Amino acid sequence: MALRTEPFALNIGPAHPSTHGVFRMRATLDGEVIVDLEPVFGYLHRGVEKLAEQRTYTGIIPLTDRLDYLASMSNNMAYCMAVEKLTEIKVPERALYLRVILSELQRIASHLVATGAFLNDCGAFMTPILYMLREREKILDLLEMVSGQRLTYNYMRIGGVSQDVPAEFMPALQKFMAQMPRFIGEYEQLLKENEVLIARSRGVGILSKEMAINSGASGPVLRASGVQWDLRKADPYAIYERFEFDIPTGEMGDSYDRYRVRIEEMRQSLRIIEQAVKQIPDGPVKAEVPHLFHPPRGEVYVHIEAPKGELGFYVVSDNSITPYRFHVRAPSLINLTALREMLIGWKIADAIIIFGSIDICMGEVDR
Amino acid sequence: MTIALSGKEIADKIAEKFPGSIIDSNQSYFVVKSESLLPVAMYLKDTPDYDFKYLNYVTAVDFHDRFEAVYQMTSLERNHSIVMKTTCPRDNPVLPSVVGLWKTADYQEREIYDLMGIRFEGHPNMRRIVLWDGFPGHPLRKDFNGA
Amino acid sequence: MEVGPVHRQVYSEIEIDRAEGAAIEALKARSVQPIRDPDRWLDEELKKNILLTSVDAVINWARSNSLWPVVCFPACCAFEFITTAASRFDISRFGMEIIRASPRQSDLMITAGTLTWKMAPNVRRIYDQMPEPKWVIAMGACAISGGIFASADYAVVPGYNRIIPVDVYVPGCPPRPEALLYGIQMLQKKIKKESIRKRQ
Numbered sequence: 001m002a003l004r005t006e007p008f009a010l011n012i013g014p015a016h017p018s019t020h021g022v023f024r025m026r027a028t029l030d031g032e033v034i035v036d037l038e039p040v041f042g043y044l045h046r047g048v049e050k051l052a053e054q055r056t057y058t059g060i061i062p063l064t065d066r067l068d069y070l071a072s073m074s075n076n077m078a079y080c081m082a083v084e085k086l087t088e089i090k091v092p093e094r095a096l097y098l099r100v101i102l103s104e105l106q107r108i109a110s111h112l113v114a115t116g117a118f119l120n121d122c123g124a125f126m127t128p129i130l131y132m133l134r135e136r137e138k139i140l141d142l143l144e145m146v147s148g149q150r151l152t153y154n155y156m157r158i159g160g161v162s163q164d165v166p167a168e169f170m171p172a173l174q175k176f177m178a179q180m181p182r183f184i185g186e187y188e189q190l191l192k193e194n195e196v197l198i199a200r201s202r203g204v205g206i207l208s209k210e211m212a213i214n215s216g217a218s219g220p221v222l223r224a225s226g227v228q229w230d231l232r233k234a235d236p237y238a239i240y241e242r243f244e245f246d247i248p249t250g251e252m253g254d255s256y257d258r259y260r261v262r263i264e265e266m267r268q269s270l271r272i273i274e275q276a277v278k279q280i281p282d283g284p285v286k287a288e289v290p291h292l293f294h295p296p297r298g299e300v301y302v303h304i305e306a307p308k309g310e311l312g313f314y315v316v317s318d319n320s321i322t323p324y325r326f327h328v329r330a331p332s333l334i335n336l337t338a339l340r341e342m343l344i345g346w347k348i349a350d351a352i353i354i355f356g357s358i359d360i361c362m363g364e365v366d367r
Numbered sequence: 368m369t370i371a372l373s374g375k376e377i378a379d380k381i382a383e384k385f386p387g388s389i390i391d392s393n394q395s396y397f398v399v400k401s402e403s404l405l406p407v408a409m410y411l412k413d414t415p416d417y418d419f420k421y422l423n424y425v426t427a428v429d430f431h432d433r434f435e436a437v438y439q440m441t442s443l444e445r446n447h448s449i450v451m452k453t454t455c456p457r458d459n460p461v462l463p464s465v466v467g468l469w470k471t472a473d474y475q476e477r478e479i480y481d482l483m484g485i486r487f488e489g490h491p492n493m494r495r496i497v498l499w500d501g502f503p504g505h506p507l508r509k510d511f512n513g514a
Numbered sequence: 515m516e517v518g519p520v521h522r523q524v525y526s527e528i529e530i531d532r533a534e535g536a537a538i539e540a541l542k543a544r545s546v547q548p549i550r551d552p553d554r555w556l557d558e559e560l561k562k563n564i565l566l567t568s569v570d571a572v573i574n575w576a577r578s579n580s581l582w583p584v585v586c587f588p589a590c591c592a593f594e595f596i597t598t599a600a601s602r603f604d605i606s607r608f609g610m611e612i613i614r615a616s617p618r619q620s621d622l623m624i625t626a627g628t629l630t631w632k633m634a635p636n637v638r639r640i641y642d643q644m645p646e647p648k649w650v651i652a653m654g655a656c657a658i659s660g661g662i663f664a665s666a667d668y669a670v671v672p673g674y675n676r677i678i679p680v681d682v683y684v685p686g687c688p689p690r691p692e693a694l695l696y697g698i699q700m701l702q703k704k705i706k707k708e709s710i711r712k713r714q
Contacts, residue, residue, distance in 0.1 A: 047666030216471030500535030
């Protein structure tokens with residue numbers, strides 16, 4: 001006797017412990033296999049683009065902090081670079097080096113959370129994420145020394161950074177960098193050949209190269225599918241061309257590759273910070289910029305390699321003290337475009353893993 | 368270094384192939400008529416010299432007399448990029464959708480419909496995405512007074 | 515409203531979205547005034563002078579030292595809450611390390627993030643599903659008053675107390691883990707002053 005099944009609808013609702021924020025998926029299941037999936041978001045739409053039209057250019061910097069709240073330094077940097085390109089302000093050398101050091105520290109912190117949450121979803125209930133949050137606390141201490149805040153720093157300014165680092169920052173940074181490779185090695189030793197991790201994520205949620213490019217994926221998601229595209233090498237900004245580092249890529253585009261790419265990127269970030277610390281000069285950290293300044297009429301789009309992908313800001317100015325139009329090219333939103341294709345045919349438990357491996361942040365998706 | 372191609376040169380080449388489609392062009396971008404948006408986009412994507420297979424973003428700006436949609440495309444192989452714009456009138460804002468060419472535009476066009484009110488023809492799922500069904504108005508328009 | 519669904523679904527997404535939109539507009543129309551903060555513990559002490567019995571003392575001690583929070587993590591404050599639960603600012607020493615996904619098994623809602631009108635019916639539903647006694651801590655500036663996003667009033671609710679009654683407000687953007695722990699201690703003091711006889 002053949003077994004007759006009927007598809008039914010399941011709502012993986014906005015308040016869910018594994019969905020990395022308020023994200024809703026309406027799934028149609030046949031047994032446990034996903035037949036169709038519809039992502040629904042907008043539960044955190046805070047109107048950032050509309051609010052920015054009423055704030056001065058410097059006053060938008062705290063708003064950009066809260067977009068991808070796990071990588072605030074990168075958001076600040078991209079926005080300040082956009083306005084600097086529009087007004088052609090020259091940023092001092094020391095500020096550029098500080099921006100690179102802090103962005104790479106922020107990249108390590110963001111990837112720690114991403115891999116910790118991914119392993120949490122894989123089933124290792126709390127151990128990896130607690131270990132990774134322990135390292136992240138050390139990075140947050142360094143960033144708190146510099147800016148006074150633990151999560152939303154508001155540190156970069158148009159024309160540089162807001163203040164110089166205190167005297168105890170560099171020795172603390174050296175101490176952190178001496179310890180960190182050992183911790184990454186510890187994670188690798190416990191997790192790289194782990195049978196459960198490989199069984200749950202090898203070959204799961206494959207994103208092919210053509211699909212990745214057509215869906216506009218960027219960041220670790222694109223690189224894990226085999227495309228060698230990193231904005232720090234392809235379109236270098238803010239003195240990245242002075243440093244030597246590799247770009248880790250994957251082969252298959254499955255969840256395991258995305259996890260490996262993030263671990264390797266942490267190592268490369270440490271390499272960049274080491275070189276930057278050796279080369280950093282003394283000098284001013286902020287160019288002279290008037291507080292209420294009028295950029296010339298025009299528009300600009302600047303993108304950087306944020307931890308989640310290509311983060312870009314499109315600013316249109318009409319020569320007044322507030323921008324005319326402010327748009328954020330959010331990597332998390334665009335990486336989600338291929339979610340439906342990646343999930344159809346897999347089971348519900350795999351859906352959580354694939355979704356976790358893309359690593360999104362709802363503050364960016366909804367803005 | 369990603370080279371930003373000159374809008375004027377590309378506009379001249381496109382005007383040869385699709386006469387009458389270019390409204391304006393300068394060093395940074397070029398503007399096409401909304402009727403010729405799809406053929407021009409297909410030409411830019413499929414010609415091997417240009418090879419613009421990666422769409423960075425789609426966004427829209429509300430100038431008080433018209434809407435403008437902005438597209439930036441990049442070629443990952445050749446490492447060059449171009450900015451293309453198109454306009455539509457403010458009282459009946461309809462534009463063709465590029466979802467068939469680049470799937471990236473899926474959520475971005477829905478968001479532009481939600482927040483600005485521009486409908487994209489040919490989009491398979493033209494519904495609100497960040498605001499709820501039944502929300503009155505389109506918030507990013509310049510004449511939206513807040514609810 | 516527009517083009518019909520083209521996927522292989524067994525439900526009608528247009529109907530579901532329309533129902534959700536109607537629920538949001540109805541909730542928005544009902545929530546014009548903020549809900550009064552629960553302050554009946556003040557009334558009892560000052561006006562009625564009721565002494566707590568030893569049964570009350572034991573029950574309040576048990577309740578305040580084993581509060582189980584429910585998952586309600588919209589935005590950035592969620593990350594400060596997660597680091598409070600991590601090993602450095604251990605929330606487990608207050609008995610709260612079990613963060614329950616199911617509201618039926620929890621008694622504290624720490625609202626960590628901005629509330630939007632789209633999310634509001636879901637938060638109200640989670641609050642309604644929690645069994646009595648239950649408490650709410652509003653964490654962060656966005657939870658108290660809408661915070662930095664308050665001017666986008668087309669989408670942002672100006673504070674959780676429009677939708678649910680709030681017991682303790684913890685300011686900050688985001689509040690430091692130490693601030694959140696201080697707020698939790700204030701809530702524990704408040705719980706110890708309640709009496710099971712007068713609970714509404």
